[in-house]
Amino acid sequence: MNSGIIFGSLLDLRQLDLLASGDSTIHRLDARFKLLAAFGFILTVVSFDRYALSSLLPFFFVPLAICAMAGLPVWLVARKALLVLPFALLVGAADPLFDHTVQLQLGAVGISGGWLSFISIVLRALLSAVAAILLVAVTGVPAIGAALARFGVPQPLVTQLLFMYRYLFVLAEEAARASQARALRSIGRRGMGPGPFAAMIAHLLLCSWERAERVHQAMLARGFTGQFHSSQHYRFGLRELAALLLFAGGCLLLRLVNLPQLVGKAALGLIQGVV
Amino acid sequence: MSNPIVSADQLSFSYPDGTVALRSVSFVIYPGESVGVIGANGAGKSTLLQQLNGVLSPTSGQVQIGDIPVTSATLQEVRRSVGMVFQQPDDQLFMPTVYDDVAFGPLNLGITGQALEQCVFQALDAVSARHLAVKPPYRLSAGEKKRVAIATVLAMHSSVLVMDEPTAGLDPCGRREIMQLLSAFDQTRIITSHDLDMVAQVCSRVLLLHEGEIRADGAPGDILRNTALLAGCRLELPLSLQACCICGR
Numbered sequence: 001m002n003s004g005i006i007f008g009s010l011l012d013l014r015q016l017d018l019l020a021s022g023d024s025t026i027h028r029l030d031a032r033f034k035l036l037a038a039f040g041f042i043l044t045v046v047s048f049d050r051y052a053l054s055s056l057l058p059f060f061f062v063p064l065a066i067c068a069m070a071g072l073p074v075w076l077v078a079r080k081a082l083l084v085l086p087f088a089l090l091v092g093a094a095d096p097l098f099d100h101t102v103q104l105q106l107g108a109v110g111i112s113g114g115w116l117s118f119i120s121i122v123l124r125a126l127l128s129a130v131a132a133i134l135l136v137a138v139t140g141v142p143a144i145g146a147a148l149a150r151f152g153v154p155q156p157l158v159t160q161l162l163f164m165y166r167y168l169f170v171l172a173e174e175a176a177r178a179s180q181a182r183a184l185r186s187i188g189r190r191g192m193g194p195g196p197f198a199a200m201i202a203h204l205l206l207c208s209w210e211r212a213e214r215v216h217q218a219m220l221a222r223g224f225t226g227q228f229h230s231s232q233h234y235r236f237g238l239r240e241l242a243a244l245l246l247f248a249g250g251c252l253l254l255r256l257v258n259l260p261q262l263v264g265k266a267a268l269g270l271i272q273g274v275v
Numbered sequence: 276m277s278n279p280i281v282s283a284d285q286l287s288f289s290y291p292d293g294t295v296a297l298r299s300v301s302f303v304i305y306p307g308e309s310v311g312v313i314g315a316n317g318a319g320k321s322t323l324l325q326q327l328n329g330v331l332s333p334t335s336g337q338v339q340i341g342d343i344p345v346t347s348a349t350l351q352e353v354r355r356s357v358g359m360v361f362q363q364p365d366d367q368l369f370m371p372t373v374y375d376d377v378a379f380g381p382l383n384l385g386i387t388g389q390a391l392e393q394c395v396f397q398a399l400d401a402v403s404a405r406h407l408a409v410k411p412p413y414r415l416s417a418g419e420k421k422r423v424a425i426a427t428v429l430a431m432h433s434s435v436l437v438m439d440e441p442t443a444g445l446d447p448c449g450r451r452e453i454m455q456l457l458s459a460f461d462q463t464r465i466i467t468s469h470d471l472d473m474v475a476q477v478c479s480r481v482l483l484l485h486e487g488e489i490r491a492d493g494a495p496g497d498i499l500r501n502t503a504l505l506a507g508c509r510l511e512l513p514l515s516l517q518a519c520c521i522c523g524r
Contacts, residue, residue, distance in 0.1 A: 017411065142371030142411070162371055169413045170365050214366040217330045221359040222431065223351060223383030 014169070016080075016133070018073055020140030026070040031139050031147035033240040037247045038135040044251045045127045050117040051103055054260040056124065062250070063130045070138050077137065081129040088125035092118040141165045157226055167211070175204055278341070279303035280435060280463050281327060282356075286336035287487075288322055296322040299336065300488040307456075309464040310379070311478035311495065313471060316511035318343065318484040320467035322348065324437050328357040340435065353435040355384060358428030364420035368412035373404065373423050376412060381433040392503070398430035399423075402456060418449030435463045442470045471513035475499050483508055 020027070026034075045059055067074045099114035103114050145162045149155060186192045220225065281304040288297040296319045298443060303483060304310055308383050312320050325331040329350045338345040340353050359378075361367045370376040377395045386394055399405045402422040407415060415423060421441060428436060441457065442450045450473070459476045468474055474495060481498045483491040485508040491498050498504065499513055510518070518524060 013412075017414075021409065030284075050278075107477050127481050140371075145371070151493055163369065166369055166371065166411075166413070211366060214361065214363065215369050217325070218359075218367045219369065219379075221328050221354060221361075222380035222427065225351075225383065227388075229382035 004083060015076065016136050017140060019076075019137040022071060022138070024070045024138075026066060026138045028207050028244060030236045030240045031143040032150055032236055034135055034139045035144060035147045035151070036244060038131045040248060040251055041131045044255050045124050045131075046118070047067075047255065048124070051113055052122060053116060053123070054264075055254075055258040056120065056127065058173050058254050058259045059127050063127075063134055066134055066138070070134075072134070072137055077133050081126050084129040085122070088122045090120035091125075095121070105147075148221050159228060163215075167215075170211070171204070171208060172206060176211045178204060193207055277306055279308045279339075280341055281465070282339045283323075283326070284339070286338060287334050288319075288327060289328065289334050289519060290319075291341060296487050297326070297333070300487070300489055301336075301410070301480060302489065302492060304463060304465065306463055307461060308480055309478045310466070311474035311481045312467040312484060313466060313474055313481060313498075313510065314468070316486035317486075319487040320407030320460070320484055321439050322487075323484065324359065324439055324465065324467055327435070327437050327500060328354050328359050330359070353422065354433065356433055357435045357437055358431050360421075360424050360428050360436070360438040362443060364412075364417070364424040367424045367427060367470050368420060371411060373399070374408040374411050376423065377408075377430045378426060384431060386406060394430050394432075398426040400428075401429050402426045403452075406476075418445050418452060421449065421453055422456070425453075434461065435465065436460060437465045438464065440467060440468055440470075442468060442473050466492075471499055471510070472502075472515050475513050482496070483510075485509075490493050 019077070041059075041062065045056065048055060062078065064074065067077060095118045096112060096114035099112060099117065101113045102110035102111040103116050104111040139147075142165070144160060145158045145165075148161070149158045182200060183192070186196075229257055283300055283302050286297055286300040287295075287402075289295045295389070299325065301318075312323060314320050316323050321332065326333055326345070327344045329339070329347070333346075340356050343349050343352055345353050354395050357484065360426070367500060368376050370379055374395060378391055381391055381394045396405060396408075399408060402425050404419065404426055404468050405418060412420060412423065425436075425438070425441070438457075444451060454473055454477055457466065464477075464479060476495075478495055480493070481493065481495045482489055483498055490508055491501075492505055500516060502512055503509060
C-alpha cells in the first residue's frame with residue numbers, strides 16, 4: 001500500500017466533495033431528483049443493443065451540459081471517469097475474439113460485431129461513470145444518503161453509508177501514516193513484505209474498532225437511543241418535477257431517435273441535392 | 276452553600292481486563308464551579324469523566340447528578356444535564372455537516388423545527404463557528420473541530436460540561452481561544468488536562484488523581500505550586516511557575 005496513492009485518492013474524493021458545496025441551479029435541486037436522473041440516465045444508456053455506437057454519442061452532451069450549468073471542471077470529471085476504463089477494457093476485451101461477423105462496412109473496411117460491442121461497452125461504462133461522478137459532484141454523499149432514506153432505503157444501510165464516508169478520510173489518513181512509517185523503517189525490500197503489511201492492516205482494523213466504540217460512546221453521551229432523527233428540510237417541488245419530466249423526455253428522445261444517423265442522412269441529402 | 280450538582284461516593288471502576296482505574300473516589304462539585312482534574316497518564320481521569328454521564332458504569336459506588344443517581348434508568352435525564360466533550364473531536368463529530376452534528380443532541384431530546392435551528396445557531400455563535408455550519412467536520416482545522424465539539428454539547432443546554440483534554444493538540448492561538456471560551460461559560464465545568472497552565476487559568480479548583488485515587492483536592496494555587504506533591508504523582512510545575520530556562524528567574 002503506497003501512502004502517495006492513498007493521499008491521491010483522498011484528495012480526489014475531497015475535490016468531489018468541495019464541488020458538491022457549489023451553488024448553481026443544479027446544486028440547488030432536490031437530491032432525490034438528481035438521484036432519479038442519474039439512475040434513469042444509466043438505465044437508458046445500458047438499455048441500448050450491444051452494437052449501438054452512434055446512438056450513444058449524443059449522451060456525451062448531457063454531462064457536458066451539466067458541467068457547464070453547474071460550473072464543474074470537465075477535465076476533472078473526465079479524469080475520474082477514465083478510472084473505469086481498465087475495467088471496461090477488461091470486460092469487453094473478449095468480444096473481438098469471438099464475434100467476427102461484419103456489422104459495419106466503412107468503404108472497403110469491414111468492422112466486426114466484436115469490435116463494435118467492445119467500443120459500445122467502453123462508451124457505456126464511461127457514460128455510467130460520468131453520471132455517478134456528476135451525481136456526487138453536484139449533490140454530495142450526505143445529501144445522497146438523505147435522499148436514499150427518503151426513498152425508503154432502510155436507515156441502518158444509509159447510516160452505514162454515511163458513517164463509512166465520514167470516517168473514510170480519517171481511516172485513509174491513518175493508513176497513509178502507517179504506510180509511511182513502515183516505508184521509512186524498511187531498508188531495501190525488508191519490511192515491505194506481506195508479513196508487515198498484514199500486521200499493519202490488522203492494526204488499522206483494531207484502531208477502527210476502538211474508534212467505532214468511542215464514536216458510539218459519543219453518540220450515547222448525546223442522547224442517542226438507536227433512532228436517527230433528521231434536521232433536513234426536503235422539497236421535491238414543481239421545479240424538480242419539471243426538471244425530471246424534461247430530463248426523462250430528453251433521455252427518451254435520445255433513446256428512441258438516433259440523432260447522429262438523422263443528422264447524417266439530412267447532411268447527405270443536402271449534399272446530394274447540391275451536387 | 277447550594278446543593279452539589281455532581282457527587283461521587285466511593286466510586287470504583289475496573290476494566291474487563293482487570294485494570295483498576297478508580298479506587299473509592301469521593302468528591303462533590305457545586306453549581307458554577309470550574310474543576311480541573313489532573314494526573315499522569317493512566318491516573319484514571321478519562322475513566323472518571325465517563326462515569327459522570329453513564330458512558331461507563333461504576334464497579335461499586337455511586338455518582339449523582341443533582342439529586343438523580345446515575346443508573347441505566349436515569350441515563351436520558353443525566354445525559355441531558357451532563358454534556359461531554361471527548362478528547363478526539365473526530366470521535367465526537369460523526370455527522371455529515373457541522374449543523375447536523377450540533378443538531379444531533381437536541382434532536383435526540385425531541386427539539387425540532389425553529390427551536391432546533393435557534394438552538395444550533397446559538398451554540399455555534401457561542402463558539403464563533405456559525406460560518407462553519409454547512410461544512411463537513413473533516414474539513415475543519417483541529418481548533419475548529421474542538422470549538423464545534425464544544426458547540427455540540429452547548430446545544431443540549433447541559434448544566435454540567437465535562438471536557439477531556441480540551442487543549443490537546445492545538446496550536447497556541449487555538450489553545451488561547453479554547454481557554455477564553457472555557458473561562459466565559461457559566462455552566463459547571465469539569466476539565467481533565469495535562470495542560471496545567473490552562474488549568475491554573477480556567478479552574479477554580481483542582482482534583483489531583485494518582486493511580487485511581489484522589490491525592491489532593493483544593494485551590495489551584497495550593498496544588499499547582501506544590502512541587503513535591505506533583506512530583507509524587509508524576510507531574511511537574513506548570514510552565515508559568517517554573518524558573519526561566521535562560522535567565523534562571
